[in-house]
Structure formats: C-alpha cells, structure tokens
Amino acid sequence: MRDKDKGGAGRRTAWVSGAGNVAVPLFGAALAAVLIATLWSSAGPGILLALIAPVVTSLFGSVRVVVGESGVLIRMGYLGWPRRHVPFADIDKAERDDISALSMGGWGYRVRGRTTAYLVRSGESLALNLRNGRRVVITCRDAATGASLINDYLAARR
Template sequence: MNADRTPSRLALRRFVLVAVWLPVVLTALGVAVQLVLLPQMPAAIAVHWNAAGAADGFAPAWSQPLATIVFGLGLPLLIALTSLPGLRRGERGPTYRLMGATAAALSALVTVALTWTFVMQRGLDGSTAAPTVWPALIAAFVAAAVAGVAAWFLQPRQESMDAATTRATPLAVSANERVLWMRTIGMNRGAAIAIVAAVLVIAACALGAWATGAEPILVWVLMGVALLLLAFAATTLAFHVRVDDSGLHVGSVLGIPRFHVPLADIESAARVEVNPMGEFGGWGLRLSTGRRFGVVLRAGEAIEVLRRSGKRFVVTVDDADTGAALLEALVSRAASRP
C-alpha cells in the first residue's frame, strides 16, 4: 500500500508545483514589473489589436495588472482546483499530468503576453502610438510551449487508471423468456451546476457585449458558445440505459445522442468502477485509452461492453451488476441458438 501511495504523493506534489506555485511565481513577477512601470504609462493603453497587428481597443493602464492576476493566475488555479481532489484521493492518470502542464502553459501565455504588451507602451504619448503586437504574441506562445513541456516532464509518468474488468456472471434466463432492464442516470450535481453556470455566465457576457455596443462578431461568438454549451447541457445531463434482446441502448432523455451496441457485436459485458478524471479526463461523452468510449456522468459503477472489434463502450449507471449480467445471459443465449 505504501509503495502504491508514494507515486501518488509525488504526483500530487509535482502537480501543485507546476499548476499552483509556478503560476503564482510567474504572475507575481509579471504584476511586479507592471506596477513598477505604472507611473510611466499613459493613462490609457492598448489592450486589443486587430488582425493586422494594429491597436484598436484601449483600457486604463491600471487594469492590465488586474487582468494579469485574473487570467494569468485565476484560470490556472481553476484548472488546479478541478484536479486536486482526485489526486488527493490517490487517483492517477495522464489526464492529471496534462492538466498540470496546461495550467503552467496558460499562466505563461497570459502573463508574458500582458506584461510584454504593457512594457512596450512605456513612455508613449498616447495609446494610439502602441507598436504592433506580433512580437509579444510570438514571445507568449514560445513561453507557453516551454512552460508546458517543462511542466509535463517535471511531473512523474502516470499510468492510466483503467479498471480491470471481470466478465459478469450471466443471469438465469430461459430460452423463450423476454427480459428488459432499464435505468436512468443523471450527471453528478457538481458537474451539472458547473455546466449550467457556464451557460449563464457566457450568455450574460453576450448580452452585456450587445448592450454596450461591442463589435457584432464578438456578440455572435459569445452567443454561439452559449448555445453550444446549452445544447451540450440539454443532451448530456441525463441518459436512459436499456438492456433487451437487441443489445445495449443508451440515449439522452432528449433523444439525441443515442448509442446502440447490438447483441451480436458483444464479446462480453462487465461491471466496472469508473473514475471520470483518471480514466476519461472528465465527464460527458468521452474517449479514453484502450479504445474506450464512455457516457460518463459520474464516478462509480458502470457497465463496460467489449465489442468483437476490440473497442469498449462504457456507461455509468446504477445497478450495473444486473445490467452486465443480463447482457452476458442474452449473449450466451443467442450464441446457443441454432
């Protein structure tokens, strides 16, 4: 047990180093530079450039250090907070390593971009004289790449937490008996609240942009993102799961998306324990290693079907033991028929 938990502790410590402390240090350095130079800045500075690299959006100079803190530190910390609970429970997987590297890269990207564009406007007579943004963007992307790669290799290699599967014991089903097993599964409350909150926040931003006369393209982009999130929420918050003579059926309560694994395509069925972050990198319709695709709405028990092609289909659902056992019984009965 101790041998197993030592790598978990190392993974946790290294994750905190790259996803929390590195963004804190980078952001602190960037903000410190900006605050030192603040007295030398024009009252308003360029904060947005068009596709040609010319400044076309402006804001008070004091807002840049604040933006650096919010985006350069706040976003990486949000990534860290979604991953730390699982790591503290001893969970492992390449997804956690990727999240740590992403947090570090994002902090470097934002901090370098905002600090560089701030510094290059020092001593200008006005914000309209701001130089092109391309050097700052190139430097920011290079810094993000370096930070992300370094953060990836600073963390220990984490093997996937794919659960070992044991073929379910078939239920007793007679030759002519008609059977049906059904359940409805909903996404865990925390993930559902996060999705709904994201929809509301982005919709509010879109309305605010429209009300303040922002560029139409920005309003349409925000509305498009809000609608996509709304569609995602509506179609993935709850699913019906059914096992019958034709196989395994999994469908959203709205009717789409729907998935069907025919009985003839099933090699075996098993009840497994699923960790969404460690195995699938999150919740919803997810791909994983080992040719696995899952309808993953929460942690815990799930039915895993091994298809004859070698692909695996996973759906988290209550009473997965019974569902998997019935599938095994139906597969065996179909195979025994002439």
C-alpha cells in the first residue's frame, strides 16, 4: 500500500465494522418463554433447554469484521465464536454486496454451496471472493470502505 494511503510513512491502516440484531436475543427469550410454558409439567430437561435457548441465540446476535495488515478477521456473537481469519493470500477481491438472510437459510453462521456467510441481518455486506472459488459474506456497515481497503492491500501485495 502506498504511504499516502496508509496515512503517512510507518502508519498502519485498519478498518473495523460489524452489525447487530436485537431480534436474535429477543427471539431466544421468546423461544424460552414458549418452551417453559409448554414443558412446565415435565420440568427436567425442558426447563434446562428453555434456559439455554436465549444464551445460545444471543451468541449469534452480532458480527464483527476487522481488516488489518494480516488479512480479515471475522468474529461472531458476543463471545467472538465462530471466529475466522482470512489471509490476504487467500483473497482474490473484495466487494460490497447485499445479501438476504432468507437466501442463506436464516441468521447465523451459514454454508450454502460455495458461500460461507456470517449473517445477523439482511442487507449490506462485505463479500470476499477467494482464490479457490469460494465466497465469504459478512453482514456489516460501510462494507464499501472495507472492500476498498482490502483491494488496496491486495494491489500493494501484487
């Protein structure tokens, strides 16, 4: 990357974005309430499942993407799992895209065909076209800026 793109000699450029969806934890809470109501008579495993449901769904209620000198880091949920690092050597190009969660089978970590998606909502997303023909899509804000920075890093490495 050229010095003027990095903000001056010796400076590093990074981009951080992400997205959240309050509907996912709310869905988990509603699911828990329904499970508790329907399984109240058989307390044991039903109650345990009802208490775990909101925790599990809240783990996938957000996604964060970081573009830095080593590549792209994707972390999902409040605990940062699943986590994936995509080095620049694996990326052919990046672009802003719009994705529908419905087209991928819903929210969360999804794999459909040659696309792996980290979805917490439909709409604006960062798409990484990998050299092996696969595609990684992450829902986030200001995806065009992230794609531009990735493509600048790629151009500097070539």
